[in-house]
Amino acid sequence: MPTSQARVPTAEASRYLQQLCRHWSHKFPVESTPVHGRVPFGEDRVCIFDAEPDALVMRVATTDPGGLTRLENVVSDHLLRFAFREHLGEITWSRAA
Numbered sequence: 001m002p003t004s005q006a007r008v009p010t011a012e013a014s015r016y017l018q019q020l021c022r023h024w025s026h027k028f029p030v031e032s033t034p035v036h037g038r039v040p041f042g043e044d045r046v047c048i049f050d051a052e053p054d055a056l057v058m059r060v061a062t063t064d065p066g067g068l069t070r071l072e073n074v075v076s077d078h079l080l081r082f083a084f085r086e087h088l089g090e091i092t093w094s095r096a097a
Helices: 013-024 067-082
Strands: 003-009 036-042 045-052 055-062
Touching: 003 067, 013 036, 013 045, 013 055, 013 067, 045 067, 055 067
Parallel strands: none
Antiparallel strands: 003 055, 036 045, 045 055
């Protein structure tokens, strides 16, 4: 399954992880703790969050290679909206080989 990862430096990783998981829990069966979250956007799409002390690590995967960019954008856009008080900079995704 095509995957991609982004590491976003922030001291508020756990807070953003919990906000994102809570937001999507209204539509999807989300699993989350303060340091790990899993959002299944469907049978063929998933996002995993891990809160580190200095960064939020986000991994997305989908069976649709063309949909990977869309999934990256959805996750990034939501994070930037929740983090409006903090300038996170540009979120850069790295594709897995």
